[in-house]
Amino acid sequence: MKKIVECVPNFSEGRDEAVINAIAHAIRETKGCTLLDVDPGKSTHRTVYTFVGDPDSVIEGAVAAARVAKEKIDMRVHKGEHPRFGAMDVCPFIPVANITMEECADIAKQFAKKASEELNIPFFLYEEAAEHDYRRKLPDVRKGEYEALEERLKDPRWKPDFGPSEFVPTWGITATGARMFLIAYNVNILGTSNQAHRIALNLREAGRGDDDPGRLKEVKGMGWFVDEYNMAQVTVNLNNYNTTPIHVLFEAVKEEAKALNIAVAGSEIVGIVPLESLIMAADYYIEKENLFIYEEDQKVRLAIERLGLNSVAVFNPQDKIIEYIVAEPPEEPLANLTVRGFIEEIAARTSAPGGGSASAAMAAVGTGLGSMVAKLTQGVRKFEAVDSHMRKNIPTLHELTKQLIPMIDADTSAFNEYMEGLRMPRATEAEKTARTAKMQAGLKTAINIPLGTMRLGDKAWDALCEVARYGNPASKSDTQVGARALETGIWGAYQNVLINIKDIHDEDYKIKILEEANAMEKRSREKCAEVLAILDQI
Incomplete structure (x- = not known):
């Protein structure tokens, strides 16, 4: 899943619209960054920018903004009500989705290193990125503000974490770090x-x-x-x-x-x-x-x-x-096709999409049918006695169906890394070694995709058994088809694992994967038979 980081740099300029807009433009034009808000204050003489993006993009966006501030802001003439000690006064990075606080602290350090080297400006690390406890809280770091900074930097305890140790009059200093979302x-x-x-x-x-x-x-x-x-x-x-x-x-x-x-x-x-x-x-x-x-x-x-x-x-x-x-439509060209279009793509004179994508689609149909039957049972008055069973299993089947759908497209790109390796030069021993390593890594990727389909499908069996046992009898055939579709999807993914694993050189990896895949394939046959046996009694 995509990692999302928020960055909230505060600049010591809240009155000059040209400067405020120039900084906003620099952020907005950085690929991968979405500028969410610009909040200037005339009395504070300060503007707060809020933007989000992936880790690499927010670093680039923050550097781009600092680059403009270095050119257009002069701290020697700055006065405002808000405490400050730098042109870019603070620049916190905040975890939003699928990223840890530790990663954001590292992002702050990467930003400080990159900006200090390019722009020759100093940085303190604060909050979760601080490397000294006495620099953790912003009021402590900013004590005395810009006016006290020149003298303060002469104290070895307040040597900047990045950038020049000498006072930079036009810039001051920037505090960067990581904190929780406010x-x-x-x-x-x-x-x-x-x-x-x-x-x-x-x-x-x-x-x-x-x-x-x-x-x-x-x-x-x-x-x-x-x-x-x-x-x-x-x-x-x-x-x-x-x-x-x-x-x-x-x-x-x-x-x-x-x-x-x-x-x-x-x-x-x-x-x-x-x-x-x-x-x-x-x-x-x-x-x-x-x-x-x-x-x-x-x-x-x-x-x-x-x-x-x-x-x-x-x-x-x-x-x-x-x-x-910041959401972007998922890149799922196959999953977004019509049913007719998907089948026609499979039937075309191309190797992809093939059995792997078809297997993922069948597994998704299997869990989807189980989800459908459970939802048609839950909330119906005459099935109130089994409501707790449906409540327990609907979320599982619903979520597994959502997770299996992207596997349809994942399978088509599974061989990209292997093909890149296949095209690598092999004139020297070093080139042959690198080529082999790349191809082996590609094969493992090609194995892990169908193995992932198997793992997702395998998680559905207990829920599907309960749906068969307690679900609406009128939907018996739907559950039967679902069980067969799921078994077939897992079996098809299993065949994709087998055909690729034979060329793997790492015997320990091969043994481990085969042991897991064999167990899941065996369980799918047994569980499908269990579902069908339950339904035969209805």
């Missing part, structure tokens, strides 16, 4: 600003002071009144939504409001959010209310409704959820 979140209160602030003091981590901390960790907040909404709000920053998720804050506000005999009227998310944060909320309400919801879009809808995210403005998931904003 969610700006407001809960609407049908009360006064004083009541909202009282709730915020009870909940925020700092509370009312060291002797009276609040209930929730990693939360900053206050209360205010919003004239345009004619409501008060508990306004918070969730610094780590894994520590205090959105729904935990929302439910805590409801508890505090109930104690004050005032009402909560929904909430709003300011800016954008990771999908995970809303799925966490949905899963909480699904468990709390014993609901049966397994599809992502329905989970998102549930979170929106339970949190009241449409209360003051329409919450459009396509505009507010990062993963949806």
